[in-house]
Amino acid sequence: MMTRVRGVERVQPAYATIEGAGVRLHRAFGYEDVPLFDPFLMLDDFRAGTQPEDYLAGFPWHPHRGIETVTYMLEGKIEHGDSMGNAGIVNAGDIQWMTAGSGIIHQEMPKPVNGVMGGFQLWMNLPRSKKMMDPRYQEIKRHQVPVATPQPGVEVTVICGTVSGVKGPVEHIVADPEYLDITLRPDTGFLHKVGAGYTAAAYVIGGKGYFDDGSGSFSENRDMILFGDGDSIKVRSSPEGVRFLFFSGKSIREPVAWGGPVVMNTPEELAEAFREYRDGTFIKKKGTTG
Helix, strand or coil, X not given: XXXXXXXXXXXXXXXXXXXXXXXXXXXXXXXXXXXXXXXXXXXXXXXXXXXXXXXXXXXXXXXXXXXEEEEEEEECXXXXXXXXXXXXXXXXCCEEEEECCCCEEEEEEEECECCECEEEEEEEECCHHHCCCCCXXXXXXXXXXXXXXXXXXXXXXXXXXXXXXXXXXXXXXXXXXXXXXEEECCCCEEEEECCCCEEEEEEEEEEEEECCCCCCCCEECCEEEEECCCCEEEEEEEEEEEEEEEEEEECCCCCCEEECCEEECCHHHHHHHHHHHHHCCCCCCCCEEX
């Protein structure tokens, strides 16, 4: 049976913006792109330069409700704390997974190591039936994240999903996502199956590559690629190789009411969330850790 390779539906460069208390970062997609990447809401690239003032102000205490987030560090570290009583450090190669559900309040403060800091945060929507689920939290260390080598010249860090029998440590996320950090050596092709009807996207973080049948142009660092429908994606690296984040997930197809760190289905639910935050009744349950 022939596989139907997904074409590239959209390519857009990440744009510079400022978030938190003054953190300079690049946003690959976000509020303006809803619902193109459904169930994904936002991807922030906070790989920083050598100027600590660009990120040291960090993301002081703030609420979340109605979403899940995955933070993936490449360099440096993030010191964090939350309303569930967790506090610690997310180091290079570590992953922080948080299901905000009914509500969580946390802070994330980036710090350099050997003068560098950088990583990514991906936001995923929760369907109406799960918006007010119990909060969950998990911190995964670098040594717990496996690497698959499905073929010569291809290396896949499996954050979530399964590649060549290698299963990632992030599980039980409602959108049933796959989240992979893929490196192709120079002039290497890679075919990867994707669930039927699932949204699929890639974000280039190094080198250059073709993300279609080779008839288009190279995509390069900080290019965000949205694939069309099909059974698989096909990537070929340039003579310098390519590294990219790949993620896919099941679309929710529900209304989105989004206000900063809170994502609900209606404006009324959004207003209620912020009213509760002002009144001190935002946190419904302490949640669980793993």
